[in-house]
Amino acid sequence: MQNTILLTIPIDDFLGLIDERLSIALCNFQPTTLVSQPEKPITIDRVCELLGKSKVTVHKWKREGRLPYHRISNKVYFYESEVLAALKPIRRRAA
Numbered sequence: 792m793q794n795t796i797l798l799t800i801p802i803d804d805f806l807g808l809i810d811e812r813l814s815i816a817l818c819n820f821q822p823t824t825l826v827s828q829p830e831k832p833i834t835i836d837r838v839c840e841l842l843g844k845s846k847v848t849v850h851k852w853k854r855e856g857r858l859p860y861h862r863i864s865n866k867v868y869f870y871e872s873e874v875l876a877a878l879k880p881i882r883r884r885a886a
Contacts, residue, residue: 830870830871830872832861832863832868832869832870833868833869833870833871833874834868834869835849835850835867835869837869837871838858838869838874841871841874841875842874842878853867857877858873858874858877859873859874859877
């Protein structure tokens with residue numbers, strides 16, 4: 792069983808103690824995960840530049856399902872992380 796001590800202190804002193812403890816806790820706080828910014832979509836021109844391939848090849852890989860893409864209205868966009876992740880299996884097939 793815990794020992795309990797009851798004290799009568801002025802409310803301003805009590806609030807000061809809480810403020811002090813919170814300040815110490817916030818100074819020692821280290822987040823465990825970083826909040827990342829959402830990834831922006833890239834155009835086919837950027838994909839061609841990343842892969843060193845022509846638009847024809849990128850469109851072919853897109854049609855074949857080798858490259859994931861997203862359609863917004865009548866435009867096609869890619870996410871760099873998805874393109875690079877999809878590229879690894881393509882390189883293994885060619886080897």
